[in-house]
Amino acid sequence: MKPGLQLRHGQQLSMTPQLQQAIRLLQLSSLELKEEVQEALDSNLMLEIDEEKSEETQANESRDNSEIELGTREDNMPDELPVDTDWSSIYENATLPSSAGNQSQQDRDRLYENSSANQDISLREHLTQQLALATLTPEEQLAATVIIDSIDDDGYLRTTLEELGEQLSEEGVTGDDMEGALLQIHEFDPIGVGARDLRECLLLQLLQLEATTPHLQQAIKLVDKHFGDLGNLQRDRIRQHLDADDDEIAAILELIRSLNPRPGGAVSANTTEYIEPDIIVSRDKGHWQVRLNSDHMPRLRINQLYAAMIKRGAKGQDNQTMRNHLQEARWLLKSLESRHDTLLRVAEQIVTRQIEFLKHGPESMRPMVMRELAEELGIHESTISRATTRKYMLTPRGIFELKYFFSSHVGTDAGGECSATAIRAKIKKMIGAEQPDKPLSDNMITVQLKDQGIAIARRTVAKYRESMAIPSSSDRKRLI
Numbered sequence: 001m002k003p004g005l006q007l008r009h010g011q012q013l014s015m016t017p018q019l020q021q022a023i024r025l026l027q028l029s030s031l032e033l034k035e036e037v038q039e040a041l042d043s044n045l046m047l048e049i050d051e052e053k054s055e056e057t058q059a060n061e062s063r064d065n066s067e068i069e070l071g072t073r074e075d076n077m078p079d080e081l082p083v084d085t086d087w088s089s090i091y092e093n094a095t096l097p098s099s100a101g102n103q104s105q106q107d108r109d110r111l112y113e114n115s116s117a118n119q120d121i122s123l124r125e126h127l128t129q130q131l132a133l134a135t136l137t138p139e140e141q142l143a144a145t146v147i148i149d150s151i152d153d154d155g156y157l158r159t160t161l162e163e164l165g166e167q168l169s170e171e172g173v174t175g176d177d178m179e180g181a182l183l184q185i186h187e188f189d190p191i192g193v194g195a196r197d198l199r200e201c202l203l204l205q206l207l208q209l210e211a212t213t214p215h216l217q218q219a220i221k222l223v224d225k226h227f228g229d230l231g232n233l234q235r236d237r238i239r240q241h242l243d244a245d246d247d248e249i250a251a252i253l254e255l256i257r258s259l260n261p262r263p264g265g266a267v268s269a270n271t272t273e274y275i276e277p278d279i280i281v282s283r284d285k286g287h288w289q290v291r292l293n294s295d296h297m298p299r300l301r302i303n304q305l306y307a308a309m310i311k312r313g314a315k316g317q318d319n320q321t322m323r324n325h326l327q328e329a330r331w332l333l334k335s336l337e338s339r340h341d342t343l344l345r346v347a348e349q350i351v352t353r354q355i356e357f358l359k360h361g362p363e364s365m366r367p368m369v370m371r372e373l374a375e376e377l378g379i380h381e382s383t384i385s386r387a388t389t390r391k392y393m394l395t396p397r398g399i400f401e402l403k404y405f406f407s408s409h410v411g412t413d414a415g416g417e418c419s420a421t422a423i424r425a426k427i428k429k430m431i432g433a434e435q436p437d438k439p440l441s442d443n444m445i446t447v448q449l450k451d452q453g454i455a456i457a458r459r460t461v462a463k464y465r466e467s468m469a470i471p472s473s474s475d476r477k478r479l480i
Contacts, residue, residue, distance in 0.1 A: 022335040026342060026383070029390040030276045030296060037298065037336075046306055046322070046329040050299040123155065123193070123267045124148055130188045136181065139173045144181035147194065155193040155264025156201070157182070192263035199227045205259045215252045218242050222252060230256070277394035279347040279402075281358065288358070290351050292344055293394070300336070302329050342379070346387045349373055350405050357405070358395055362425035367417045368406050410456055418454050424464050426452070431470060439473040 028036060041047050121129075127148045136144060146168060150159045161178040168178075185194040191208045195201035202223050209216055222230055222242060229237045238249055260266065276296045282289050310322050350373075356364035370388075374381040388402035407420040427445055434440045440448075442461045449456050462472075470476075 018331050018335070021331055022338050023386070025335050025339045027386040027389060030278050030293075030392075031274065033339075034296065037300065040329075040332055041300075044325050044329055044332075046302050046325040047300055047332070048303045050301040121267070123151065123153060123264045126267045127151070127185065127188055127193065131185075134184055136184060137177070139171070139177040140181045140184070142168060142171060143173050143178045144185060147178070147181055147185060151185075151194060151264070153264050154262040155190065155195070157194050157196050160196075190260070190263040190266040192260060195263075198261055199223060201261065201263065202256060202259050205263075206256075213255070215248065215255055218244065218248070219252050219255050223256065275392050275399060277392045277399055278343060279391070279393040281347075281351055281393055281395045283358075283396060288351055288355060290344070290348050292340055300329075300333060302326065302333070342383065343387050343391060345377055346373065346384060346402065347393060349376060350393070350402060354405050358397060361397065363422050363429070365405070365407065365419045365421040365425070367408065367419035369408070370406055373406075410454060410460075420464070423449070423454060423456065424468060426454075427461065427464055428468060428470070431465075431476075437477065439476040441473040 025033065025036065041049070128145075131141070131144055131148065134141075134144070143164075146164050147157060147161075150164060151157050161175070161182065165173060165175055165178045182194055186204055188194070192201040192205045195204055203220065206216065206220050206223060222238065226238065226241050229241065235246075235249065239245075242249070242252070244252065277293050280291050280293050306322060307326060310319060310326060350368075351358070353366055353368055353373075356366065370381050370384040374384050377384075388406070391402045392399050393402055404421075410418050410420065410423060426449065430440055430445055430448060442458050442465065445461050445465075446456060446458045449461070465472075
């Protein structure tokens, strides 16, 4: 084939450094934005905090914090933005040694105090730290390590000791070693960890209570010997087993309900994420006001003294460095302004569409998707996604992530629409008002929603109920 030259025309989006910075700042949370601004202040000599506001600046700020004319501001963000990416912060914790054979008692006490003070650790790490303080044989130590690795996040050991013992048979670990290691783990915090089923978990917690606890022995007998009747709530059979009246049975069941069926949940590996609202919504004299929360974000400006030195300075490396810093500072200020403007416009539209929610609660939530809001504002849907991810709104009803206000819809008999959030609120309200001994089934909830004009399938009701961590009707009846 003979080589040749061809000329082709085409268009493509060019990601300039300014656009990349604007995108990155838009998807940051308020706390991450604080860190970003602080890093810029530390590295860029042209930036400084605007501590003294002029009268004109104060007037502009007052305008921003006054009542918003919803939907009147312009958007400076480009229409086409790349799709979102997931951002997460990972904080790793060092694992303590698995053996404390050479430690003094004082060192072991200090080790325990330090481990107790650290709350941001996983359940495995929490148990491993306690294992380091236990007195076990080398074989039991190895067995306990394997058992801890097999405990799930709820604190249960789902694998049998026989299966785990087969993995350690070549290491000289016997069945007695496995049993001894598991008994030691049952003494660890949280109480009930390492249980192989719910019955054993509740029984371990009851055995740790004070002997003077009212109805303790009856509760132990009920869980240990008649757990099946407890699960099915067979009151007549429970009354016969315990030879107790209705008041005593109610007290026994209340003691059992006070136990934790998922002890592993008491230890979390997730770090606490503090929330600062980006948007503040308030109502004054019947008018809804939407404003940015400027209290947590310092106002920046360009240092005019250094900027003037660029004009007077001779050409050189120092002068070029200052020019680069000045250009970066201007880009940052423009990107921050664009971020705030986009965030405010999105919040204004959300409040405009969800005023009924702010007045009456979740049952009045309107269906809304990002595509509709993007078309209304004339910006890309990915921009809406970035502007609502990890951004929070403070309202008279509490703090909500902006994404909370978006939900799909279900048709009504009247030809209208009902949001999924409103349906979940209605289901929760129905279940909260049901009779404890006659809980509503998913079919009954479907019928009641249909009576309200909401056409929804039973499996959809079940999906919404499970998303709110509400047990089925049979489980709610057993849980009393």
